Amino acid sequence: MSATVPIAAPVAKRSQNRAWKKMKRNKSAIAGLIIIVFFAVVALLAPVLPIADPYATSWSAIRKAPSAAHWLGTDDIGRDILSRMIWGAQASLMAGVVSVFIAVITGVPLGLISGYFGGWLDQVISRITEAFLAMPFLIMAIALAAFLGPSLTNAMIAIGLSAMPIFIRLTRAQVLAVKTEDYIEGARSIGLGHHDIMLRYILPNIVPPIIVQATLTVATAIIAEASLSFLGLGQQAPAASWGSMLNVAKNYLSQAPWMAIWPGAAIFLVVIGFNLLGDGLRDALDPREH
Numbered sequence: 001m002s003a004t005v006p007i008a009a010p011v012a013k014r015s016q017n018r019a020w021k022k023m024k025r026n027k028s029a030i031a032g033l034i035i036i037v038f039f040a041v042v043a044l045l046a047p048v049l050p051i052a053d054p055y056a057t058s059w060s061a062i063r064k065a066p067s068a069a070h071w072l073g074t075d076d077i078g079r080d081i082l083s084r085m086i087w088g089a090q091a092s093l094m095a096g097v098v099s100v101f102i103a104v105i106t107g108v109p110l111g112l113i114s115g116y117f118g119g120w121l122d123q124v125i126s127r128i129t130e131a132f133l134a135m136p137f138l139i140m141a142i143a144l145a146a147f148l149g150p151s152l153t154n155a156m157i158a159i160g161l162s163a164m165p166i167f168i169r170l171t172r173a174q175v176l177a178v179k180t181e182d183y184i185e186g187a188r189s190i191g192l193g194h195h196d197i198m199l200r201y202i203l204p205n206i207v208p209p210i211i212v213q214a215t216l217t218v219a220t221a222i223i224a225e226a227s228l229s230f231l232g233l234g235q236q237a238p239a240a241s242w243g244s245m246l247n248v249a250k251n252y253l254s255q256a257p258w259m260a261i262w263p264g265a266a267i268f269l270v271v272i273g274f275n276l277l278g279d280g281l282r283d284a285l286d287p288r289e290h
Contacts, residue, residue: 019284019285020284022283022284023280023281023284026280026283026284028276028279028280029276029277029279029280029281029283029284030280031273031276032272032273032274032275032276032277032278032279032280033273033276033277033280034273035269035270035272035273035276036270036273036274036277039089039093039266039269039270039273040093042086042089043086043089043090043093043094044090046086046087046089046090049086051080051082051083051086052070052080052082052083053080053083054079054080054083054084054086054087054240055079055238056079056080057077057078057079058074058078058079059077059078060078061074061078062074062076062077062078063075063076063252063255063256063259064078065256065258066258070082072085072258072262073256073258073259073262075245075248075249075256075259076248076251076252076256076259081245081258081259081262083240084240084245085240085242085245085262085263085266087239087240088235088240088241088242088244088245088263088266089242089266091152091225091229091234091235091239091240091241091242092222092225092226092241092242092243092266092267092270093222093270094152094156095152095155095156095159095221095222095225095234096218096219096221096222096225096270096274097218098156098160099156099157099159099160099163099218099221099224099225100160100163100214100217100218100221101160102156102157102159102160102161102163102164103159103160103161103162103163103164103166103167103214103217104167104210104214106160106161106164106167107163107164107165107166107167107168107170107171108167108168108171108210110125110129110164110168110171111125111167111168111169111170111171111172111174111175112171112172112175112198112202112203113125114126114168114171114172114175115171115172115173115174115175115176115179116175116179116194116197116198116202117194122172125168125172126172129165129168129169132162132164132165133165133166133169137162137163137220137224138162138224138227140158140161140162141155141158141159141162141224141227141228142158142227142228142231142233143158144157144158144161144162145158145159145228145233145234146233150232150233150234150236151234151235151236152225152229152234152235152236152239152241154233155225155228155229155233155234155235156225158228159221159224159225159228160221162224163217163220163221166213166217167210167213167214170209170210170213171206171210174206174209174210175202175206178202178205178206179202183201184197184201184202187200187201208281208285208286209285211281211285212278212281212282212285213278215274215277215278215281216274216275216278218274219270219271219273219274219275219278222267222270222271222274223267223271225241225243226241226242226243226246226267227243228243229241229242229243229244229247230243230244230246230247231247232244232247242263242264242266242267243263243267245259245262245263246260246263246264249263
């Protein structure tokens, strides 16, 4: 019996090569990955790129249309939109990734405990999770951000906590499906404790759906961060954020439409990129497709 347990457990590891091969054949997923990598590289290289100071104002260049001097134009106080777009990418991508990280590290352990142990503990966690899920995601994020105070850090915490119930429910459902497998019973029969079973045999086999959900949730988190910044609850001026740029641009849609076009297009592209990548990962990591 002891020889069969370690062979059956690492199902996800054995399918990694096949999943990557299938991922490479998915053109839309690769397109999404390219979009994400492009924005990530631009954001990381913002400090060394030869661009204008994103905070420098010029009263002689207020709301100037795109030109050789300012490729994407200028805003209401003469700041270069291209440089603010690049620096704003840092805030938006960081908010998306960090928020989801918070949601995963808080939601997955709770879902794992709830699904594995069951009983009254499962009932308590499930009822609290359902109560959170009854409230719309963005409304909860706005409420938490308003309670914590306006800042990018608080916005990321608010978005992460608002997304946490999704991962609790997903993890619980996956654990309920996996814990009845034969190799889990085998692990119990050789005397392994709950901690070892959960971390060595259950968690590795529920990682693929969590990765897919996390990728898709990053897109939602980026939209949420832009919404909070638009409302003044996220990144604070004069720091750049795509959401706050849209907030300023709404006052000049007829005089300077480029102020809204570029941050709006950036949010659209990044969200599409994560959605395409998430859909591709879902297909590639689905064991029924191998």
